[in-house]
Amino acid sequence: MIIHHLALENSVLNKFLAEIRDTAIQKDAMRFRRNIERIGEILSYELSKTLHFEDTEVQTPLGVKNTSEFTDTIVLCSIMRAGLPLHQGILNYFDAAENAFISAYRHHPDGKDNFDVVVNYLAAPSIESKTLILADPMLATGRTLENVKEALKSHGTPKQIHIVAVIGSEEGIEFIKDVFPENTHLWIADIDKELNSKGYIIPGLGDSGDLSYGGKL
Template identity: 65%
Template sequence: KLVFCSVLRAGLPLHQGLLNYFDKSENAFISAYRHHIDNKDDFDVIIEYLAAPSLNNKILVIVDPMLATGKTLQNVLNAIKKHGKPKKIHIVSVIGSKYGVANVASYYPENTHLWIATIDDNLSERGYIIPGLGDAGDLSFGIKL
């Protein structure tokens, strides 16, 4: 049994695309956003919402189009653990950085597989992928108010 967990809001279009092919899967949703400390380069990832079925012995697919530093995916894993232990974890992203990929590889368990379309070399001082594509959520839904 598959469970797709979308990181809101940027993950929704990719999540829907996956559901078009895996329409019998279960769904989970988690909000995660960057909170820049004193408007500086360092940031925390804030999780405010999580809705998920039991993950015990299921295949968890985390859907997040951008894998920059890997901090979001670390926080997602920590938050979602209370919903059970999946037998496998897949991460589906579109663009990542070398740093983020290495970070995820060092943090996630061995039963994790990363599916990513392209890997860019660099991050900005604020932890955004260069050249990347910008804010995936803003591109899909408009700029946040």
Template identity: 65%
Template sequence: MKIHNLSKENSVLNCFLSELRHVDIQKDAMRFRRNIERIGEILAYEMSKRLTYQSEDIQTPLGIHTSKLPKNDLVLCSILRAGIPLHQGLLNYFDQAENAFISAYRQHKEHPESFEIVVEYLACPSLENKTLILADPMLATGQSMVATFEALKAFGTPKEIHLVSVIGAKPGIAFIKKHFGKHVNLWIGTIDEHLNEKGYIVPGLGDAGDLAFGNKLQQ
């Protein structure tokens, strides 16, 4: 798996990431969502450099201009509910993409540290021979990413796969490496060192879904 960690180079992305993490700034849910959206736009731009392009003649009012335009058939799939702002950021740049949505949540067992990923709602077009962009803002244990991909297999075999996250943890990235092929690309804002006993990224930023949309009842 090819990892594209955008935090390795200095850019305005670091400003948006720092605001997402800041305990005071992240209290503003609208700004939190917008920062995730902006990071999605940056990730989309960087990803666009790796797509397949072909030349097309464009008619202008004064003549013909030949442009190189992407020809990938994109399907953008986001994991609800935290993935909604990230989905919008990606869609702002890949506005011709088809869209898919899937729900995945942690169902805790007897111990708070023990959980399984439950996938319920899924709406998806055909993925056969298309470019799949699978987005989840927080790549913690990696189990959600793998579980949703397994559910998507019923819709066809993609030609290319791009995974997109805002923040990930090294253990989660190591986990998905075992389940995705070497030709899969991971586009990520930054990578943190470890997870705590409950499987949350440290230092991370907390629960992205709650910060974006409000607290939820635990399953």
């Protein structure tokens, strides 16, 4: 897996990361969603540099300009509900992308810390020979992405996979290295070292879905 850890270099990205982690600022749900969206835009810009481009011409009012455009057919798949703001940020830059949505959640069968990841909804186009972008804001254990990859098998085999995440754990990243092809790109804003007993990233930021859209039963 090819890992792109963007927070290692100083940029405005680190300001957005600080704000989504800050317990005082993250109480503003609209600001939290917008910051996730902006992080998605930054990650998308960096991802775009690895796509395939071809030369083209653009007719302006005063002449012709030689330029280049990427030729990849992109399918953007996000995990509901936490992935929706990140999805929008990516879609802002890849506005012609086809879209897929999948519902994956943690099921605690015995009410304790152990959990299974359950996928119970998928709406997706064919991903055969296309560029697949998987958007999941919090890459904690990596098991959700494993289940999403399995669920998408019936929709074809992509020519390239990009995973876009806001914050991940070292453990989760090590896990998905064995799940996805070696040439998979991981575009991640920041990486934290630990998971707690419930599988949440430490220090992380809390529950991204709840911070974006409110608590759930």
